Every structure is written in C-alpha cells, then in structure tokens.
Amino acid sequence: MQSRRDWIAAAAILLPSIVLLGIFVYGFIGHSIRMSTTDWGQEAAMLLKPQINYIGMDNYRALFQGFLNIRFRQDLTNMFFFIILFVGLSLLAGLLLATLIEQLVWGEVFFRTVFLYPMSLSLVVTGTIWRWMLQPRGGINVLPTLLGLPAGQFLWLSSRAQILVFDWSNIVHYGALTLLVGLAVLCLGHWRRGEERKLYLKLPIFTGLFAVTVSGCFTDLKLLDYPEQHGFNVALWGIVAASVWQMSGYTMALYLAGLRTIPDELREAAKVDGASRMQIYRYVDLPLLKPITASAVVILGHIALKIFDLIFAMAGPDHYPTSVPAITMFLKTFRGNELAVGSSIGVMLLILVSLLIIPYLISSFRQGKG
Amino acid sequence: MKTSGWLRLAAISGVFVLMFACAAGVVQGKELSGSLEIFSWWAGDEGPALEALVDLYGDMYPGVDVINATVTGGSGVNAKAVLKTRMLGGDPPDSFQVHAGQELIGTWVVAQRMEDLTWLYEEEGWDEIFPEDLLGLLSTEAGIWSVPVNIHRSNVLYYMPAHLEEWGVEVPKTWDEFLKIAPELAAIGVIPLSLGENWTATHLWESVALDVLGPDKYGDLWAGKLAWTSSEVVAVWNRFGDILNYTNADASSLSWQQATDMVVGGQAAFNIMGDWASGYMSTTLKVEPITGYGWAPSPGTEGIFMTLSDSFGLPVGCPNPDNTIAWLKMVGSLEGQDAFNPLKGSISARIDSDLSKYDAYLQSAAKDWRSSKIVGSLAHGVVANERFMNDFATVMDIFLASKDANAAANAAQAVAIQAGLVK
Incomplete structure (x- = not known):
C-alpha cells in the first residue's frame, strides 16, 4: 500500500507541470504546426474570426522554392x-x-x-x-x-x-556532398578504432550515396528554375x-x-x-x-x-x-x-x-x- | 389588455429616452469616469509631447484615469507586435497610435476592427479644417478611420549653408544637378549624400520616385494603375542606383541620427530625411534653423508635400468608448494639436493652427502644408499596407546589394500582387 500511496503522491506532484507543459508547450507546438498548413495572413488577417483555409505544405514549398522567399x-x-x-x-x-x-x-x-x-x-x-x-x-x-x-x-x-557563393538551385547536390564528408569522417573513425561492425553498417550507405552523387542525379534535381546566389556574408x-x-x-x-x-x-x-x-x-x-x-x-x-x-x-x-x-x-x-x-x-x-x-x-x- | 400594452410600450420608451438623455448628459457634461488606455511607442524624446496631451485630457476630464501604455522601440516594431497579440486576444486598448493611411486601413480596417469616424468629422467640422488630400489618404469608400494628431514631411533635403559655401556648391534643385556636383564633392573627400539603415534607403527611394514619376503617377503606383515593371518605375530604380553611388558605404550600420550627424559634422554634404531631423538638430544638437542648418524640398519635388501622420482611432469593442471619443475630439481640436506639435517637432494637420507657437522650420513647413499638393509616404505607412512594406524592405536590401533595377522592379511587382496592391 505504501508504494501505491507514493505513486499517487508522485502523480499529484507531477500533474500540474505535465498539464501546463502539455498545454503551453506541446499544445502550442501542435497549434503552430496546424497554422503553418493554412493560408492565415491573407488580406484581413486580423479579423476577430479570420478566414483560414487549409493549403497543405504550400508554405513550406514556398519557403524553399518561392521567388519571394529568397x-x-x-x-x-x-x-x-x-x-x-x-x-x-x-x-x-x-x-x-x-x-x-x-x-x-x-x-x-x-x-x-x-x-x-x-x-x-x-x-x-x-x-x-x-x-x-x-x-x-x-x-x-x-x-x-x-x-x-x-x-x-x-x-x-x-x-x-559574400564569399563561398553557391547556387541554391543545386542545394540537394551540396547537401549530399556535406553528408558524404560527414559519413567519410565517421567511417574513418570506425576504421581507426577497429569497430568493424559499425563500419560495415555505414560503408554501404556511403558507397551508395557516393555512386548516386557521382552519377550527377542530384545536379539534375534543380530546386529552382533559375540560379540564385547565396553565400557567407x-x-x-x-x-x-x-x-x-x-x-x-x-x-x-x-x-x-x-x-x-x-x-x-x-x-x-x-x-x-x-x-x-x-x-x-x-x-x-x-x-x-x-x-x-x-x-x-x-x-x-x-x-x-x-x-x-x-x-x-x-x-x-x-x-x-x-x-x-x-x-x-x-x-x-x-x-x-x-x-x-x-x-x-x-x-x-x-x-x-x-x-x-x-x-x-x-x-x-x-x-x-x- | 390593449391599453396596458400601449402603456407598457410608453413606459419602456420613456425609460429608453431617459437612458439616452443620461448617456448624452454624461458625454456633454464632461463628467466622464473610469479609465482610458492610450497605447503608443512615444517614449524618450517624444514622451513630453504625449505627456502634454495626457495632461490636457486630465484637465478637461478629471474623473478619467489615463493609462499611458508605451512600448518603446523606434518606428514601433515592438509596439505593433504587442498591439497585434492584444487585438488577436480580444483585448484592444481604448485607442492606439497608428500611422495614418494604409498601415491602419490594410491591417485594422479590413479586419473590421475600427469604428467609422465620419460622424465625428462632420460634428467637429474637421472635413473643412483638414486638407482634402489628407482626408483622401485617411479614408476608404466606407468611411474615415482615424484622427491625425500631427503631420510630418518626408521629402526634405538638409544641409549646412556654411559648409556648402566653403565647398563652393549650391543646393541642387533637381537630381541632375545633384549628380553633377556629387563627383566634385567626392573628389574633395566629402560624401555627397549621407544614408542610414534599411528604412532610410526606402525613405530616400520614395523622394526619388516622387521626382521621377511626378505626383499623379506616384499616386497611380499605389492605386495599382501603374505596374512596378513599367519603364517609368524601372527608371526610378535606375536613378536611385545612380544616387546610391554617392552615399556612404557604411550606411546599413548607421541610424538616421548618425546620418544627420554626418551632415552637421561636415563629413557629408546632404541628407534626405523626414522633418523630425529638424527637431533633432535644433533641440538635441543645438543648431539654429536657417543660420545653422538649411532645408529645401528634396530635388524635383518643389510644391509637393510628401506627408506622414500619427493618428488615433476608435477600436471596435474597446472598454471605454465614451472616453475614447472625448480623447479623439481633444486630439483633433486646435488646443490639442497646438499643445502636442511644437513639442513633438511636427506641424498641426489643421489649416487654422496658431503658427506663433512653432519654430522657424515648422512655420515654413506649415506654410507649405497649406499651399502644396499632398501625397503619402511609403516608408511610413501611408500608401501601402504592412505586408507590402515588410517585403519591400527585403526588396530594398537586395537592391542595395545587387543594384539590379530590373530584378528589383520584378520583385516589387510580385510583392505588390501578393500584398493585394495590384488587383
């Protein structure tokens, strides 16, 4: 019985913070995610009851590909x-x-x-x-x-x-290159420490990614129709x-x-x-x-x-x-x-x-x- | 039974008449009570002017407790964010400071958050006393939405007469003249035109646009009748780019005050700024108008007054509407305007204000206000909504880096479409 009373006491102590976290952190994260899939922000955004339509992932697509979100x-x-x-x-x-x-x-x-x-x-x-x-x-x-x-x-x-300027439309290609470098460093580390099991797990991924990158598939995968320069300011x-x-x-x-x-x-x-x-x-x-x-x-x-x-x-x-x-x-x-x-x-x-x-x-x- | 029904009706209407009489009595008898929350971003240098208004209100309505809610931060970026969360949360202040024009209309009027004030304008006779061009900027077809408390001018060119004499240059009347003397100034190590951070570039841009387009086409641009991609507007960007060649390279890390300091200190010859720079020079830097610093309309805009104005309105569902209406009446009155503006360093929107209360610069501005063609400022929210202004800041920063007029024109056109400026 002692343990059950402990359990109840623990739950009672934790409950307020769980409820508050649930509402003010996770509830609002959920709300933000929901709002991010809508078009809230059209002309009369500040209406007391604004008209909000579901538009799926359009906002995210616009962030990465839209002309105005440069x-x-x-x-x-x-x-x-x-x-x-x-x-x-x-x-x-x-x-x-x-x-x-x-x-x-x-x-x-x-x-x-x-x-x-x-x-x-x-x-x-x-x-x-x-x-x-x-x-x-x-x-x-x-x-x-x-x-x-x-x-x-x-x-x-x-x-x-700006230095280190690159073309955003090729970002997939650059992302793959970065991933390759990271994997290479990891594999090298495993090899030096003699962790063969981990090495054999990662080596195929590295080789596969390497092959696809070299074949040029990623450079054909253009994110934008036009070149867009970004770099280190x-x-x-x-x-x-x-x-x-x-x-x-x-x-x-x-x-x-x-x-x-x-x-x-x-x-x-x-x-x-x-x-x-x-x-x-x-x-x-x-x-x-x-x-x-x-x-x-x-x-x-x-x-x-x-x-x-x-x-x-x-x-x-x-x-x-x-x-x-x-x-x-x-x-x-x-x-x-x-x-x-x-x-x-x-x-x-x-x-x-x-x-x-x-x-x-x-x-x-x-x-x-x- | 019928008679008792009539009796009841009569009794009820009697009560209603009494209630209305009481309400009217309260408003007219100046026996207002409760509180009045005024939301603004006027602190620091601008605080005393707001205090003068609050004091005046306190004298007129001693029963009302005025809550002065200021959120600091220049140009109100922070205050506007706080206001929006409050309004979305259903907790509007009794009245809030807002740039008159589209910054108010595009955000709050389209969202049905403001009460129409046409009746108040008629009652107070303001439609006669404020210039017609100004009323056009404050209104939509559905009504008039706010009461302007001050008027600033945006298209002003500042210089130091003593410095110009020393360098042997005249005040340019057109941008062609400026571009002719600019290389001479640059050759002797003087920056021809000082510039500050991003919004001051937009501020310069609107003066250049007003010159290149002229007031009518400038108006067409905001009415959606002139495309941003038209050759005229591309020409504005080109001209703007030419002028930028003669500005300081460190502009983006300078405030507008520092850009003004460069003119006063003799590192730069000219600066284009709103006329709050007059107040800054005469009050903070203790430079005398006319003898110390000089001013002129920005090149090519003689006879045109590019204006911006702070104003107050009546939010739908505010807690104390009677107190707010009394506030608005006072703000628009001769007494209220002449108490506020000499301290703020701006002029009254009324054409009957008492000029003897104002300094030399403000007197000349007030004279121009009564005789010039009036157009609205972009950088200060009169002609375009907040969505456009927000994205235009990005277009501007991209242009400052790339100097590509066609790209800027295309981007601005896309922004105008998205923001609903082009229908």
Whole structure:
C-alpha cells in the first residue's frame, strides 16, 4: 500500500507541470504546426474570426522554392555558417581559457570570474555594446591609430561582400556532398578504432550515396528554375565576434569542471610511464573531455539556432546580410501579418533544433540505462 | 389588455429616452469616469509631447484615469507586435497610435476592427479644417478611420549653408544637378549624400520616385494603375542606383541620427530625411534653423508635400468608448494639436493652427502644408499596407546589394500582387 500511496503522491506532484507543459508547450507546438498548413495572413488577417483555409505544405514549398522567399534561404545560409563559426570558436576559446586557468598557481578565481562575466549580460546589452565597438568610424577600427597605424577599414556589420557563393538551385547536390564528408569522417573513425561492425553498417550507405552523387542525379534535381546566389556574408564576422565573446566564458566553465573531474592518479600514472606534459594533455585530458564537448555543442548549437536578440540589437531587423530565420519569422508574423508563413518558419526552426537535441537525448538515455 | 400594452410600450420608451438623455448628459457634461488606455511607442524624446496631451485630457476630464501604455522601440516594431497579440486576444486598448493611411486601413480596417469616424468629422467640422488630400489618404469608400494628431514631411533635403559655401556648391534643385556636383564633392573627400539603415534607403527611394514619376503617377503606383515593371518605375530604380553611388558605404550600420550627424559634422554634404531631423538638430544638437542648418524640398519635388501622420482611432469593442471619443475630439481640436506639435517637432494637420507657437522650420513647413499638393509616404505607412512594406524592405536590401533595377522592379511587382496592391 505504501508504494501505491507514493505513486499517487508522485502523480499529484507531477500533474500540474505535465498539464501546463502539455498545454503551453506541446499544445502550442501542435497549434503552430496546424497554422503553418493554412493560408492565415491573407488580406484581413486580423479579423476577430479570420478566414483560414487549409493549403497543405504550400508554405513550406514556398519557403524553399518561392521567388519571394529568397530572404529565408539566405537566412538559412547565414545560420549554417553562424552555427559552425560560433560553436567552433566558442569551444576553442573555452578550451584554451580553461587549460590556461588550470595551470595558474594563483588568481584562478579572479580570472574565472572575469571570463564568465559576459555571460551574465543580456544579449541585448552585448549587442548594443558591440554595435558601438564595431562602428565603421569608431571603436575597434580606430584602435590601430593609437599605435600610429592607419585606421581599420573593415565594415564589420555593414559589409555586403559574400564569399563561398553557391547556387541554391543545386542545394540537394551540396547537401549530399556535406553528408558524404560527414559519413567519410565517421567511417574513418570506425576504421581507426577497429569497430568493424559499425563500419560495415555505414560503408554501404556511403558507397551508395557516393555512386548516386557521382552519377550527377542530384545536379539534375534543380530546386529552382533559375540560379540564385547565396553565400557567407562577411558582415557575419561582427555577430560571431560578439556571440563568442559572450559564450566562451561559459564553455570555459564547462571545460574547467571537466578538467577537475579527471582524477590526478591518471595523470600521475601517465607521468610514471614517462609521458610529457603535452602528451598527458593530448592523450589523457582531451579524450576525457569528450562528453563535455558533446553537451557544449548541443547547448551552444541550440542557442545559435534560436539567436534573435543579439542580431536584432546589433544590426536591426532589416539587415539582410546578417538576418537569421528567427528574425524573418518575427517580421513576417508581426509586421507583415503573414501568420501562417511565420508559423512555418517557426516549425522549421523546431525541426532544426530537434535534429540537434534528439540524438543527444537518445545517446544520454542509452548511457543512463547502461 | 390593449391599453396596458400601449402603456407598457410608453413606459419602456420613456425609460429608453431617459437612458439616452443620461448617456448624452454624461458625454456633454464632461463628467466622464473610469479609465482610458492610450497605447503608443512615444517614449524618450517624444514622451513630453504625449505627456502634454495626457495632461490636457486630465484637465478637461478629471474623473478619467489615463493609462499611458508605451512600448518603446523606434518606428514601433515592438509596439505593433504587442498591439497585434492584444487585438488577436480580444483585448484592444481604448485607442492606439497608428500611422495614418494604409498601415491602419490594410491591417485594422479590413479586419473590421475600427469604428467609422465620419460622424465625428462632420460634428467637429474637421472635413473643412483638414486638407482634402489628407482626408483622401485617411479614408476608404466606407468611411474615415482615424484622427491625425500631427503631420510630418518626408521629402526634405538638409544641409549646412556654411559648409556648402566653403565647398563652393549650391543646393541642387533637381537630381541632375545633384549628380553633377556629387563627383566634385567626392573628389574633395566629402560624401555627397549621407544614408542610414534599411528604412532610410526606402525613405530616400520614395523622394526619388516622387521626382521621377511626378505626383499623379506616384499616386497611380499605389492605386495599382501603374505596374512596378513599367519603364517609368524601372527608371526610378535606375536613378536611385545612380544616387546610391554617392552615399556612404557604411550606411546599413548607421541610424538616421548618425546620418544627420554626418551632415552637421561636415563629413557629408546632404541628407534626405523626414522633418523630425529638424527637431533633432535644433533641440538635441543645438543648431539654429536657417543660420545653422538649411532645408529645401528634396530635388524635383518643389510644391509637393510628401506627408506622414500619427493618428488615433476608435477600436471596435474597446472598454471605454465614451472616453475614447472625448480623447479623439481633444486630439483633433486646435488646443490639442497646438499643445502636442511644437513639442513633438511636427506641424498641426489643421489649416487654422496658431503658427506663433512653432519654430522657424515648422512655420515654413506649415506654410507649405497649406499651399502644396499632398501625397503619402511609403516608408511610413501611408500608401501601402504592412505586408507590402515588410517585403519591400527585403526588396530594398537586395537592391542595395545587387543594384539590379530590373530584378528589383520584378520583385516589387510580385510583392505588390501578393500584398493585394495590384488587383
């Protein structure tokens, strides 16, 4: 009977949060998905009882193929480069800072606080400060003049230069290439570690995809009838700099905690075996930090996917070179009254975040079981 | 039984007459009570002007508790988002600030969320006192939808007379003249025309379009009678592209104030901005009008007043309609307009306002207001609905990157069709 009473108590405690989550998270996700398959946002979108018709996947098709949604496609491109740069640089900077601080004999608390401090600022504050610092006629660009050098000319946020330009109509082909590279890296890893079973599982997929890609099927699969150029906007560097400044302290704290959990015995054993300091770092510390990197990638990745306030504060809403899907979603919904299109961009963002989080949840669930 | 029926009817009508008399008495006897929620994005520099209106209302109707609901953020992007969630949730404020014209009509009037104010215009005699061109921009065939509280001018060219003298250039009367002197200015390291972020480019575009098309064809464009892909409109984009060659490369990270600062500081020769720049220069930067800074209609638009206006309306189902009607009457009155506008740095929409209360720039603007042809601004919501404006910002940013006039014309035509501008 005791266990049944426990069960009832547990259910009673959990019920309110389950109900609230059910309504305010999953209920509204469901509602957004439903709205994204309608045409809500025609002329009289703000009627008390607006006329809403079901149009299936048309909004999604328009996002990827429609003539007027070129901005969304550039947003996705910006997002792709932003995630890679932001996550990559934050991890590097965080690891570097953590390693250096670990070596410190004194002042550790001081430096830890200094580097962690930016995280306590709101992204809007960070954005405003960096907007000032990255002014073309002031801030960072005039720093060299203090040393008697000519002032910098780089247009941090307002440059319209694009590099790594590609044609969106061939996006399927580029997607396949990216997938191939990813698979190749995975297979190589399995081969080096001698995980034959996993290798034999993935090798056929790789070969099949490779064959189809080489045959040119994907280049014939044009998403658009006309070429549409997208690429990495140089103006994103300013955003990347500000966001890395904000979040690298956080990754530092994660890595520092990770370094602390490595038992000294392991390092001492390595030392006894004659390993140098570099070798201990490379073969003892780094491999043991892998789980930290995995969770940092997930946390930073979903921050990057949802980024809105920083860019809104730094570059404003209508700055195409630094725009991301979240900004276009806000503008489409609340300025352009295209509520269904806004919902479909929101659902796309949800899918992207899920792609990042679900594998992580599955793997940590498995580990928990083991 | 019949007589008792008649009696009952008489009694009921008596009660109704009494009730109406009471209601009318309340409105006319200025014994309003309850509250009045005014929703706007006027904070910071513009806060005192709104405060003046609220104070005036407080003096006239001491029984009403005025709730001043402001959501900050320039040009109201944030405020509009909050307003939309409130309206969709069935919680309209008693009255809200909205750009007069299509920004109101295309979003709220088509959605049947506003009450027709034609009766109020007739009662207050406003159809005589506001210019006819303005009434046309505020109305649809079904009615008049809001009361303008101020008038700003969009097509103004600003410069510093002392700087121009030093560089030896005259104020250009046409864009041809500008394009002739621009290379000379560029050669001595002066930026001929300063520009700011995305919307200021649209602001410049509308002045260029008004010059290239002329007021009639400019009106046709918004009435859906002139195609965006026509050679005339492509010519606007081409001319606009020529002018952009003489603007600053870092435009997209500058606010409109910073673009004005460049003119005041002598890095740039000219700037085209709405006349809130006058208020910014004389109040914030302490530059005197006429002797310090000078102004002229943007090139080729002499005798035309491109206008934009903030206005208030009566939302359907607002909690205190009587208080709102009293607010609207005050906002449209001579007293209300002359209390608000000198502080806001704008002019009164009325043609009988007391000019002695206004500074030198505003007096000249008010003179033009009474004598010019009036057309509506695109960048500030008078002539096109919000859906068009939202996507036009993207068209503009693509043009700023590509400078491809035909592509911009095609994209704008597609946007106009989607937004219902072209039927």
